[in-house]
Amino acid sequence: MAYYRRSGEIPPKRHTQHRTPTGGLYYEELMGEEGFSSDSSLLYHRGIPSAIVDATPWEPPDPTTTPNQPLIPRHLRLQDLFPGEGWEAGDAVTTRRLVLGNADVRISYVVCGAASPLYRNAIGDECVYVESGAANVETVFGVLPARQGDYVVLPRATTHRWVPVGDEALRLYVIEANSHIAPPKRYLSRYGQLLEHAPYCERDLHGPAEPLLVEGTDVEVLVKHRGPGGVSGTRYVYPAHPFDVVGWDGCLYPYTFNVADFEPITGRVHQPPPVHQVFEANNFVVCNFVPRKVDYHPLSVPVPYYHSNVDSDEVMFYCGGDYEARKGSGIGQGSVSLHPGGHPHGPQPGAVERSLGAEFFDELAVMVDTFRPLELGEGGRTADDGTYAWTWSGRGPGS
Numbered sequence: 001m002a003y004y005r006r007s008g009e010i011p012p013k014r015h016t017q018h019r020t021p022t023g024g025l026y027y028e029e030l031m032g033e034e035g036f037s038s039d040s041s042l043l044y045h046r047g048i049p050s051a052i053v054d055a056t057p058w059e060p061p062d063p064t065t066t067p068n069q070p071l072i073p074r075h076l077r078l079q080d081l082f083p084g085e086g087w088e089a090g091d092a093v094t095t096r097r098l099v100l101g102n103a104d105v106r107i108s109y110v111v112c113g114a115a116s117p118l119y120r121n122a123i124g125d126e127c128v129y130v131e132s133g134a135a136n137v138e139t140v141f142g143v144l145p146a147r148q149g150d151y152v153v154l155p156r157a158t159t160h161r162w163v164p165v166g167d168e169a170l171r172l173y174v175i176e177a178n179s180h181i182a183p184p185k186r187y188l189s190r191y192g193q194l195l196e197h198a199p200y201c202e203r204d205l206h207g208p209a210e211p212l213l214v215e216g217t218d219v220e221v222l223v224k225h226r227g228p229g230g231v232s233g234t235r236y237v238y239p240a241h242p243f244d245v246v247g248w249d250g251c252l253y254p255y256t257f258n259v260a261d262f263e264p265i266t267g268r269v270h271q272p273p274p275v276h277q278v279f280e281a282n283n284f285v286v287c288n289f290v291p292r293k294v295d296y297h298p299l300s301v302p303v304p305y306y307h308s309n310v311d312s313d314e315v316m317f318y319c320g321g322d323y324e325a326r327k328g329s330g331i332g333q334g335s336v337s338l339h340p341g342g343h344p345h346g347p348q349p350g351a352v353e354r355s356l357g358a359e360f361f362d363e364l365a366v367m368v369d370t371f372r373p374l375e376l377g378e379g380g381r382t383a384d385d386g387t388y389a390w391t392w393s394g395r396g397p398g399s
Contacts, residue, residue, distance in 0.1 A: 003192070003193075003194075003202045003205065003251060004249070004250065004251050005207050005249065005250070005251075005253060006247075006248070006249035006250075007141070007142060007207075007208060007209070007210055007211055007247060007248055007249070008044075008210060008211040008245070008246050008247030008248065009044070009246045009247035010042070010044060010247040010248065010249050011044075014028075014042055015028065018044050020046075026044040026045060026046065026246060027044070027045040027046075027047065027048050027049060028042055028043070028044055028045075029042070029043045029044075029045060029049045030042055031043060031155075031157065031158075031250075031252060032252065033155075033156075033180055033252060039250070039251040039252045040250050040251065040252050041141075041248050041249060041250025041251065041252040041253055042248060042249060042250055043140065043141070043245045043247075043248040044245060044246050044247050044248065045244050045245055045246075046213075046240070046244040046245075046246065047239070047240045047244050049242070051238065051239055051240075052236050052237060052238055052239075053218065053237050053238070053239050054235075054236070054237035055234055055235070055236050055237070056234070056235045057232075057233065057234060057235070058222050058223070058233035058234055058235040059233055060222075060224050060231060060232075060233040061094065061095070061096045061097065061098060061108070062097075062098060062377070062378045063098060063101070063106070063229070063230065063231040063377075064098075064229075064377070064378065065098070065100075065101045065102075065375035065376060065377050066375055066376050066381065067373075067375050067376075068338070068340055068373065068374065068375060068376060071340055071342055071343060072340075072343070072389040073337065073338060073339045073340065073343060073345055073388055073389050074337070074338040074376075074380075074384050074385075074388055074389070075329065075330060075331055075335060075336070075337055075338075075384070075385045075387070075388030076099060076100075076335065076336040076337075076338065076379075076380050076383040076384055076385070077334070077335055077383045077385055078099065078109045078173075078317075078334050078335065078336055078379075078383055079334035079335075080382070080383050081097050081109055081111075081379050081382060081383055082109075082110075082111035087111040087112060087113055087169055088112075088113035088114065088169075089113070089114055090110065090111065090112035090113065090114060091110075091112050091114045091115060091116035091117070091162065092110055092112050092116045092128075092135070092162035092164075092170065092172055093116040093117060093119045093161075093162065093222065094116065094117065094222075095110055095112060096108040096109070096110040096172075096174055097109055097110065097377070097378060097379030097382075098377030098378055098379050098380070099336065099376075099377050099379040099380040099383065100315060100336075100338065100374045100375065100376060100377060100380050101374065101375060101377050102370060102372045102373060102374050102375060103178060103230070103372065104177070104178050104179070104281070104282055104283040104284055104370060104371075104372060105175060105176065105177055105178065105281070105283070105284045105368065105370055106174075106175075106176040106377070107173070107174065107175055107176075107315065107336075107368060107377075108173075108174040108176070108377070108379065109171075109172070109173055109174065109379060110171075110172050110174065111169050111170070111171050111172075112162075112164065112169070112170050112172070113164055113169060113170065114164070115161060115162065115163045115164065116161045116162040116163075117161060117220065117221075117222050118159060118160070118161045118219065118220065118221040118222065118242065119159070119160060119161060119221070119222045119223075119224070120157055120158065120159045120160070120221055120222070120223045120224070121154070121156060121157070121158075121176065121224045122156060122157050122223055122224060122225040122226075123156070123176070123178060123224060123225060123226055123231070124156050124176060124177035124178045124179050124180070124181075124281075125153065125154060125155050125156050125176075125177045125179070125180050125181040125281070126152075126153070126154040126174060126175065126176050126177070126181075127151055127152070127153050127154075127175040127177070127181050127279060127286060128146075128151070128152040128154070128172050128173070128174050128175070129150070129151055129152075129172070129173040129174075129175070129259075129317070129319070129366050130146050130147060130148055130149065130150045130151075130152065130170070130171070130172060131148070131171035131172065131173055131319050131334070132148050132168060132169065132170070132171045133148065133164060133165075133166065133168045133169055133170035133171055134146060134147045134148065134164070134165045134166055134168070134170070135162050135163055135164045135165055135170055136163045136165055137152055137154075137160055137161075137162055137163075137254070138160060138161050138163060138212055138214075138243065139154070139158055139159065139160040139208065139212070139254050140158060140159045140160070140212075140242055140243060140245055141158070141207070141208045141211075141212075141245065141248055141253050141254055142207075142208025142209060142210055142211050142212045143208055143209075143212050144206070144207070144208055144254055144255070144256055145256075146256055147258070149258045149259045149260055150256045150257065150258050150259075151256065151257045151258075151259070151278070151279075152254070152255075152256050153181055153254060153255055153256070153257070153279075154254045155180070155252055155253070155254060156180065158254055159221060159242045159243075160254070171334075173317050173319070173366060175286060175368060177281040177282070177284070178282065179281045179282035179283075180281060180282075181279050181280070181281045181286070182279065182280060182281070183198070183278075183279060183280070184277050184278075184279070184280045184285070185280070187199075192251070199262050199263045199264065199265060199275075199278070200257065200261055200262055200263065200278075204257055204258070204261040205255045205256075205257055206255055206256045206257070207253050207254065207255045208253065208254070211245050211246055211247060211248070212243050212245075213243060213244060213245075213246070214241045214243040214244070215240075215241060216240065216241035217239060217240060217241075218237055218238075218239065219237065219238045219240070219241045219242065220235055220236070220237055220238075221235070221236045221237075221238060221242060222234075222235055223235075223236060257278070259288050259290060259364065259366075260290075262278060262288055262290050264276070264290050264292035264293075266292055266293055266294065266295070266296075267295065268295060268296055268297040268300065269295050269297050269300050270295050270300065270301060270302065270303075270304060270305065271295075273287055273367065273369070274287075276288055276289055276290075276367070283370060283371045283372055284368055284369060284370040284371060285368070285369050286366065286367070286368055287366075287367040287368075287369070288364075288365065288366050288367065289323075289361075289363055289364065289365040289367065290363075290364060291321060291360070291361065291362050291363065291364065292360070292361060293359060293360055294358055294359065294360060294361050296359075301352055301355065301356065302355040302356075302358045302361065303346075303347045303351050303352055303355040304346055304347060305346060306344055306345065306346030306347070307344065307345070307346060308342075308343075308344040309339060309340065309341040309342070309343070309344075309345070309369075310341065311341060311371055312341055312369045312370055312371050313338065313339070313340045313341050313369070313370045313372075313373055313374045314337075314338070314339040314345075314367065314368075314369050315336060315337070315338055315339075315367065315368040315369075315370070315374065316336065316337045316339075316365050316366075316367050317335075317336050317365060317366045317367070317368075318331055318332065318333055318334070318335045318336070318337075318363075318364075318365050319333060319334070319364050319365060319366060320333065320363070320364030320365075321361075321362040321363040321364045322362060322363060323363045323365055326347075326348055326351075327348055327350075327351055327354070328348045328349065328350060328351070328391070329348045329388060329391045330385060330387070330388065330391070331388075336383075337388070338374065338380075340373065340374070341373060348391060348392065349391075349392060349394075
């Protein structure tokens with residue numbers, strides 16, 4: 001994220017002495033991407049950021065996946081993963097359930113009501129969509145208030161925790177990359193400014209307003225990192241609280257972007273999915289379908305045409321409104337559809353005819369398109385309705 005910010009107390013020149021009120025030195029930390037060759041920020045700590053007093057293994061939520069075989073489209077009822085009561089005791093980190101994943105991206109879902117442990121994902125950036133509820137995301141950079149409809153983008157290795165606010169369940173759709181997540185390059189100038197044709201701009205991105213200073217001793221932080229099988233975990237104990245940054249500046253930091261601030265791009269005939277793109281990462285993109293006026297050619301067909309995912313798997317999370325193309329399939333709010341590469345898909349039977357003459361779609365969905373096949377996680381296997389693949393024909397195996 002090449003949009004520069006500064007917060008708190010920093011020296012006038014980088015890599016120079018920054019003194020405490022009593023004459024001691026603050027400890028400067030460079031947090032940067034791609035070694036020293038991409039976006040970074042400088043953080044000034046009260047204590048030594050690398051000081052730990054203990055390290056023990058920690059087992060993250062089940063990371064195992066199984067292939068989507070036979071190759072079929074699937075409907076995953078995420079609401080079935082956290083039925084009834086009991087969600088209040090869960091937290092946004094340790095009770096996540098993996099829905100889909102491959103070597104580039106992992107998609108999880110969680111419903112929770114308790115504050116999470118301090119956590120750091122050292123594998124890749126996280127992009128978390130807030131389906132409902134609210135939280136304060138406390139980070140080493142400061143606090144991010146998060147509300148319904150927010151994407152919360154957390155750079156790799158950002159120490160943070162989720163603290164739910166209010167009585168409503170916090171429902172989070174978690175997209176974890178094995179890389180960095182950023183606005184699409186085609187919307188950025190060569191110096192990183194969002195361009196005039198972009199569907200959002202820097203004013204829509206909200207970073208921490210001020211530093212967060214917390215006292216504490218022997219503080220635990222859960223770290224997710226690479227290891228045998230791809231994912232492993234370590235529990236560190238720090239002699240002092242890691243939220244000890246008095247100031248920072250740079251172009252790498254966590255931020256929120258609300259889906260209501262995405263300005264949809266429309267046309268006389270149906271527009272392809274890239275116009276809905278909001279973020280990109282290595283081997284996958286994130287798009288959102290928001291309430292919008294639809295195609296205005298007198299003979300237009302507003303719902304999508306049938307298409308073959310030649311190079312990608314398509315994952316759609318339905319999180320608001322009424323998604324026209326999926327009516328009659330059993331899909332509703334809180335559902336995920338998986339349309340795998342190698343299988344053509346499109347509107348449900350009757351959806352094309354019903355859409356003719358429509359002027360507005362009241363729908364809200366988050367889409368992830370991957371460029372390598374997705375496998376089913378524990379949550380995905382549990383939530384699969386087992387019938388979606390046959391909804392276009394009305395017949396199942398053996399019928």
